[in-house]
Amino acid sequence: MTRLVNLCVLAGLGIGIGMHVCPGEVALATEGLSLQELLNRIEHADGPTERLRAAEEIARFGGLAVPGLCGLLRHEDQRVQSHACLALIRMGPAAERAIPQLSRMACDPRAWTREDAIFALGQVGPAANPAVPILGGVLQVEDRRLRKRAIQALAAIRTPDALRTLAAPLHGDDSELKMQLLRVFQELGPSAAVVRPNLLDAALTESDRLVCDELYLTLGTLGDAILDDLLALFEHSSKTSSDAYSEASAAVTAKRSSIASHADIRRRVVMSLCRMRHAAGMAVPTLHRALEDPDATVRFWAARALCESGASDSTTRTALMRALTDADADVRWGAARALRNIEFRDNSANSCNDNRSALVARKEL
Numbered sequence: 001m002t003r004l005v006n007l008c009v010l011a012g013l014g015i016g017i018g019m020h021v022c023p024g025e026v027a028l029a030t031e032g033l034s035l036q037e038l039l040n041r042i043e044h045a046d047g048p049t050e051r052l053r054a055a056e057e058i059a060r061f062g063g064l065a066v067p068g069l070c071g072l073l074r075h076e077d078q079r080v081q082s083h084a085c086l087a088l089i090r091m092g093p094a095a096e097r098a099i100p101q102l103s104r105m106a107c108d109p110r111a112w113t114r115e116d117a118i119f120a121l122g123q124v125g126p127a128a129n130p131a132v133p134i135l136g137g138v139l140q141v142e143d144r145r146l147r148k149r150a151i152q153a154l155a156a157i158r159t160p161d162a163l164r165t166l167a168a169p170l171h172g173d174d175s176e177l178k179m180q181l182l183r184v185f186q187e188l189g190p191s192a193a194v195v196r197p198n199l200l201d202a203a204l205t206e207s208d209r210l211v212c213d214e215l216y217l218t219l220g221t222l223g224d225a226i227l228d229d230l231l232a233l234f235e236h237s238s239k240t241s242s243d244a245y246s247e248a249s250a251a252v253t254a255k256r257s258s259i260a261s262h263a264d265i266r267r268r269v270v271m272s273l274c275r276m277r278h279a280a281g282m283a284v285p286t287l288h289r290a291l292e293d294p295d296a297t298v299r300f301w302a303a304r305a306l307c308e309s310g311a312s313d314s315t316t317r318t319a320l321m322r323a324l325t326d327a328d329a330d331v332r333w334g335a336a337r338a339l340r341n342i343e344f345r346d347n348s349a350n351s352c353n354d355n356r357s358a359l360v361a362r363k364e365l
């Protein structure tokens with residue numbers, strides 16, 4: 001059956017999904033109607049516009065409307081189900097009591113409003129944590145649109161359980177799904193630090209080069225929570241003698257030995273530090289060492305990371321000046337760019353100081 005109304009899209013637009021309302025249509029006078037009258041409008045409306053307006057008005061009743069809407073979710077008319085879902089979507093956290101009914105719809109492959117139910121669970125927020133296992137199951141279905149909705153819902157719920165469920169497929173074989181999940185974690189940033197162990201383990205075992213690069217870039221968005229791990233990983237990958245490893249680092253090395261070379265790991269770690277920008281301030285000494293790395297790509301990313309870190313101390317300037325004579329043109333370019341940024345920041349700071357001095361002098365006059 002062709003779907004007439006896609007409520008998830010409509011709700012995102014503040015209207016409803018896939019429904020076109022002519023600009024000249026007069027808004028229905030649903031204001032002032034009782035909750036029961038509005039519920040009846042959804043069930044017995046003359047057209048989609050009337051149902052849409054009733055659903056929006058019902059949402060204003062908040063939790064009081066949930067029992068009646070749950071009844072409409074069991075209605076045999078799919079249009080009624082969709083507009084009941086829309087009211088719950090617009091209600092947000094106030095729809096908490098509808099979680100059991102929405103969860104049943106979200107895991108039912110026969111439910112026409114399955115996508116709407118998943119979206120509604122996400123709009124409830126952290127209170128929808130009991131639905132996390134069901135949404136995790138949806139991540140395994142073949143329907144890409146449903147998977148996308150489940151990812152969005154889990155990200156919106158944002159509890160530790162939800163984030164760990166989002167991270168679980170990172171150890172699977174679906175590269176497209178993994179890239180989609182990593183973009184979500186990048187948007188979440190430091191709030192996704194609870195899955196730091198999951199992301200780190202996936203980064204150490206991933207065989208797809210593009211996905212592995214994206215994993216390290218995602219680690220860089222976690223901020224201070226990942227810094228010690230990245231620095232330790234850089235140190236381990238810089239050593240050439242297995243005798244220098246501790247028992248723990250030897251286990252990590254064994255896990256990654258067949259996946260990536262030591263130079264690849266150092267490059268990816270420095271890429272992560274570059275993504276951290278100013279949060280990588282504590283890593284500046286490591287970045288100085290990376291500028292002397294045997295691998296040119298590592299040196300290039302070290303120059304980029306120093307540029308992004310905002311470091312401007314004399315040791316950083318000296319290290320970058322030496323890099324201007326590097327045998328690799330990209331490294332020289334990165335070092336020159338970093339030095340230009342330092343000069344620009346210095347000039348801006350001096351300009352601000354001059355302006356403040358002028359203001360003080362003017363006040364004294």
